[in-house]
Amino acid sequence: MAKKNAFYAQSGGVTAVINASAAGVIETARQHKDKIGKLFAGRNGIIGALTEDLIDTGKESAKDIASLRYTPSGAFGSCRFKLKGLEENKLQYERLIEVFKAHNIGYFFYNGGGDSADTCLKVSQLSEKLGYPLQAIHVPKTVDNDLPITDCCPGFGSVAKYVAVSVREASFDVASMAKTSTKVFVMEVMGRHAGWIAAAGGLASDERCELPIVILFPEIAFNKTKFLAKVNATVKKHGYCSVVVSEGVKGEDGKFLSDQGMRDAFGHAQLGGAAPVIANMVKEALGYKFHWAVADYLQRAARHIASKTDVDQAYALGKKAVELALKGDNAVMPTVDRVSDKPYKWKIGVAQLSKVANVEKMMPRNFITADGFGITEKCRTYLAPLIKGEDYPPFKDGLPQYVQLKNVAVTKKLKEFKV
Amino acid sequence: MAKKNAFYAQSGGVTAVINASAAGVIETARQHKDKIGKLFAGRNGIIGALTEDLIDTGKESAKDIASLRYTPSGAFGSCRFKLKGLEENKLQYERLIEVFKAHNIGYFFYNGGGDSADTCLKVSQLSEKLGYPLQAIHVPKTVDNDLPITDCCPGFGSVAKYVAVSVREASFDVASMAKTSTKVFVMEVMGRHAGWIAAAGGLASDERCELPIVILFPEIAFNKTKFLAKVNATVKKHGYCSVVVSEGVKGEDGKFLSDQGMRDAFGHAQLGGAAPVIANMVKEALGYKFHWAVADYLQRAARHIASKTDVDQAYALGKKAVELALKGDNAVMPTVDRVSDKPYKWKIGVAQLSKVANVEKMMPRNFITADGFGITEKCRTYLAPLIKGEDYPPFKDGLPQYVQLKNVAVTKKLKEFKV
Numbered sequence: 001m002a003k004k005n006a007f008y009a010q011s012g013g014v015t016a017v018i019n020a021s022a023a024g025v026i027e028t029a030r031q032h033k034d035k036i037g038k039l040f041a042g043r044n045g046i047i048g049a050l051t052e053d054l055i056d057t058g059k060e061s062a063k064d065i066a067s068l069r070y071t072p073s074g075a076f077g078s079c080r081f082k083l084k085g086l087e088e089n090k091l092q093y094e095r096l097i098e099v100f101k102a103h104n105i106g107y108f109f110y111n112g113g114g115d116s117a118d119t120c121l122k123v124s125q126l127s128e129k130l131g132y133p134l135q136a137i138h139v140p141k142t143v144d145n146d147l148p149i150t151d152c153c154p155g156f157g158s159v160a161k162y163v164a165v166s167v168r169e170a171s172f173d174v175a176s177m178a179k180t181s182t183k184v185f186v187m188e189v190m191g192r193h194a195g196w197i198a199a200a201g202g203l204a205s206d207e208r209c210e211l212p213i214v215i216l217f218p219e220i221a222f223n224k225t226k227f228l229a230k231v232n233a234t235v236k237k238h239g240y241c242s243v244v245v246s247e248g249v250k251g252e253d254g255k256f257l258s259d260q261g262m263r264d265a266f267g268h269a270q271l272g273g274a275a276p277v278i279a280n281m282v283k284e285a286l287g288y289k290f291h292w293a294v295a296d297y298l299q300r301a302a303r304h305i306a307s308k309t310d311v312d313q314a315y316a317l318g319k320k321a322v323e324l325a326l327k328g329d330n331a332v333m334p335t336v337d338r339v340s341d342k343p344y345k346w347k348i349g350v351a352q353l354s355k356v357a358n359v360e361k362m363m364p365r366n367f368i369t370a371d372g373f374g375i376t377e378k379c380r381t382y383l384a385p386l387i388k389g390e391d392y393p394p395f396k397d398g399l400p401q402y403v404q405l406k407n408v409a410v411t412k413k414l415k416e417f418k419v
Numbered sequence: 420m421a422k423k424n425a426f427y428a429q430s431g432g433v434t435a436v437i438n439a440s441a442a443g444v445i446e447t448a449r450q451h452k453d454k455i456g457k458l459f460a461g462r463n464g465i466i467g468a469l470t471e472d473l474i475d476t477g478k479e480s481a482k483d484i485a486s487l488r489y490t491p492s493g494a495f496g497s498c499r500f501k502l503k504g505l506e507e508n509k510l511q512y513e514r515l516i517e518v519f520k521a522h523n524i525g526y527f528f529y530n531g532g533g534d535s536a537d538t539c540l541k542v543s544q545l546s547e548k549l550g551y552p553l554q555a556i557h558v559p560k561t562v563d564n565d566l567p568i569t570d571c572c573p574g575f576g577s578v579a580k581y582v583a584v585s586v587r588e589a590s591f592d593v594a595s596m597a598k599t600s601t602k603v604f605v606m607e608v609m610g611r612h613a614g615w616i617a618a619a620g621g622l623a624s625d626e627r628c629e630l631p632i633v634i635l636f637p638e639i640a641f642n643k644t645k646f647l648a649k650v651n652a653t654v655k656k657h658g659y660c661s662v663v664v665s666e667g668v669k670g671e672d673g674k675f676l677s678d679q680g681m682r683d684a685f686g687h688a689q690l691g692g693a694a695p696v697i698a699n700m701v702k703e704a705l706g707y708k709f710h711w712a713v714a715d716y717l718q719r720a721a722r723h724i725a726s727k728t729d730v731d732q733a734y735a736l737g738k739k740a741v742e743l744a745l746k747g748d749n750a751v752m753p754t755v756d757r758v759s760d761k762p763y764k765w766k767i768g769v770a771q772l773s774k775v776a777n778v779e780k781m782m783p784r785n786f787i788t789a790d791g792f793g794i795t796e797k798c799r800t801y802l803a804p805l806i807k808g809e810d811y812p813p814f815k816d817g818l819p820q821y822v823q824l825k826n827v828a829v830t831k832k833l834k835e836f837k838v
Contacts, residue, residue, distance in 0.1 A: 010595070013596070014592055014595045014596065044598035044599065045598075047598065047599065071591070072588050072591055072592065073588075073591035073592045073594065073595040074595035074596075075595075077594075077595055077597075077598055078595045078596060078598075079596075079598055079599040079600070080596070080599050080600040081599050161817055164817070164818060165723055165818060165819060166717050166720075166721070168818060168819065168821070169491050169492075169716075169717070169720035169721055169722060169723065169819075169821075170715075170716040170717055170720050172490070172491055172492035172720060172821060173433055173491065173492045173716045173719065173720040174716070175492065175496075176429070176433045176492040176493035176494075176496055176497045177432070177433065177493075177497060177498075177499070178496075179463035179464075179466065179496055179497075179498055180463065180466065180498040180499050180500050181498070181499040185715075185716055187717075203817075203818065204818070206816075206818070208815070208820070209818075209820075209821065209823065273695065273713075275713075276692065276695075291715050291716050292713065292715060293712075293713050293714060293715035293716060293717050294692075294694075294711065294712050294713045295712060295717070296589075296604075296710050296711060296712035297588075297589040297592045297593070297604055297710050297712060298585050298588070298589055298606070298712050298714070298717075300592065301585075301588035301589050301591060301592040302585070302588055303588060304584055304588065304724055305723055305724065307817060309817075384816060384817070387816075387817035387818070388816060388817040389817065390811070390814055390817075392809070392811070395809055396627070397625075397803060397806075397807060398580055398583070398622075398726060398728075398803070398806035398807040398808065398809075399583060399584060399587060399622065399623070399625070399628075399806070400584060400587065400588075401627070401628075402587070402588075402591060402628065404628065
């Protein structure tokens with residue numbers, strides 16, 4: 001096999017551990033300099049490839065690349081940019097191949113979710129069609145945990161841990177205040193389509209530390225009457241209640257709870273969250289004092305409380321992607337395969353990209369309790385190992401020491417291309 | 420000195436380290452069984468004293484009391500309940516003395532902010548007047564950091580650390596997304612009167628890790644034009660921007676930003692946050708895609724990322740309170756005295772309660788940059804040591820192992836008293 005360069009890009013919403021996958025890719029590639037020449041990263045994801053804005057990762061020290069393992073976010077920049085179908089947008093795909101050819105790139109590592117799995121597959125198909133040899137490997141990443149075949153998605157375990165820890169801590173807080181003040185705490189979490197992240201809030205309560213938690217899943221149409229009855233019964237029994245609400249919860253009318261036609265004093269539409277809507281609803285119907293939080297980016301960027309399991313898997317998947325490329329694989333994605341629940345054991349497997357692209361893994365209904373407000377033992381068995389272990393970043397003067405790479409640009413060889 | 424029992428209560432909003440002060444009080448009291456008999460805690464703060472709902476802390480194991488050091492929230496329950504002036508509400512004060520008398524309580528430890536310092540002082544004055552000997556010691560606590568004399572308030576350092584770490588992490592996230600998606604991230608933090616907590620967001624950026632952060636302080640009247648110009652200039656220069664907004668920010672009309680007369684589709688008033696108001700304002704005027712978070716209870720309950728400095732001080736103040744009582748002091752509060760900035764050194768001092776009660780320590784204007792959107796070096800020198808050091812709680816199966824006490828009630832001796 002002739003020595004070829006490699007291309008790596010990060011795609012979509014970033015996570016606490018996508019850079020750990022990057023470290024896995026880069027460190028493993030550096031161990032095989034006989035086969036992999038330079039490793040270029042796309043500045044701001046696939047846009048970097050289209051505009052020939054490549055970063056020479058070879059300019060980064062071994063220490064800085066190792067630091068990626070504990071640095072959240074996308075170190076080379078990510079993007080929300082979906083390539084359209086091959087027929088609709090052949091120009092963009094051909095441009096990719098042109099850039100890869102110009103820089104002697106033979107390996108394409110794409111680190112993202114469902115959409116980028118699809119892009120990765122199409123790039124592989126086109127390279128075959130155009131007779132340009134390219135091995136396209138997808139590295140899974142998504143806090144939404146909705147990729148098929150792999151048991152879980154890197155990024156999810158750390159969000160799940162953040163949510164479980166935060167809900168536990170805030171529940172302790174509300175419990176202290178409930179006698180004369182706040183009785184209901186509402187926390188909004190991510191997950192527009194699937195309730196995996198909301199479900200993690202359920203882990204805050206376990207047999208060693210019981211806490212009253214009500215979860216609102218996007219999979220269950222919101223029923224105001226049932227919800228208020230549940231909250232009221234919970235407060236009556238425990239004195240307080242924590243509510244975890246997924247941003248994706250919809251009413252029976254199919255509209256997002258967060259989209260309640262809110263207007264400011266001037267009549268301007270305001271984009272609010274689901275948490276304040278839920279909190280105000282509780283106050284109005286039950287009169288309980290409330291507090292609410294919206295975790296937003298904090299949850300997916302919280303590398304300081306990342307799951308060690310998640311970090312290890314993210315790194316292992318990046319490493320495996322390079323190993324798969326070296327043994328000649330194409331149009332595949334390394335996966336996390338669960339070997340056993342208790343003790344939790346996992347290994348890295350491989351999936352064909354054709355079976356990954358455009359398939360969303362939803363939460364099974366039997367992961368949600370019959371009343372729709374909690375998680376079942378089955379769900380707990382699945383989730384619990386994913387948040388296991390701490391992997392603190394190094395701190396200095398009280399702050400985590402995350403790395404900011406130099407990101408030196410590679411000299412362009414081609415004409416400009418408008419994206 | 421005859422052997423007397425002691426009473427301890429937690430007051431107001433709880434923090435990540437108020438239980439560390441409780442551990443300091445209880446463990447130190449246990450070391451002086453010759454002078455301090457039983458240590459009772461008020462269930463839900465001072466309400467527990469008024470209703471004679473006392474908890475026998477002697478029923479808790481040494482291990483559980485030690486666990487308080489790393490457990491957030493108020494382990495005995497807190498309350499938002501301010502005793503009125505002595506003249507207006509003599510009955511309540513007399514009831515307190517009656518309960519203390521019934522349970523042979525000679526030491527009164529009150530763990531709270533400015534209001535409870537005032538209550539503590541009044542209890543001390545009344546006991547003198549009624550000829551019932553009582554030593555009243557106030558243990559400082561407040562995330563707002565607004566108590567006078569003490570250099571800082573336990574609870575603040577940990578919130579400051581949470582905010583600094585979270586803003587750093589979220590800023591890394593926005594930086595990754597800015598090319599094609601989110602350019603402005605807004606995070607709302609606590610601090611209705613003083614901007615101490617918002618200021619801590621400025622620590623996220625330092626000479627080792629520069630990040631573009633704009634802060635909105637309650638001390639500076641919000642000027643929409645200037646703010647939008649600042650955000651726009653920041654995004655133009657850095658590609659993105661993080662905004663830290665205090666919940667207490669008011670417009671030039673003196674109204675809270677969060678109180679924008681928001682109505683839902685049915686015309687019901689909605690209590691929103693300042694963050695969505697700011698975020699929508701940026702979107703409307705500048706067209707930048709935004710994300711926003713409201714940290715709310717998460718920030719003050721986040722024991723998992725507490726400041727070691729804060730934990731150590733909280734414990735030391737609880738310990739000192741007992742020592743002051745043992746040497747006969749009354750109507751005092753132990754304080755944190757700063758000995759030096761670099762290296763940071765502190766010791767425990769003592770303040771007269773008469774000089775603490777009803778005094779609020781605001782942020783000096785020279786802690787805020789001239790343009791009103793950042794912190795000065797003076798502010799940084801003050802804040803930086805307070806977030807130093809990590810003090811992780813023990814984890815099991817991925818979750819922090821916080822203690823839930825037994826909180827066994829003491830048998831009542833008096834008639835019921837309606838609060």
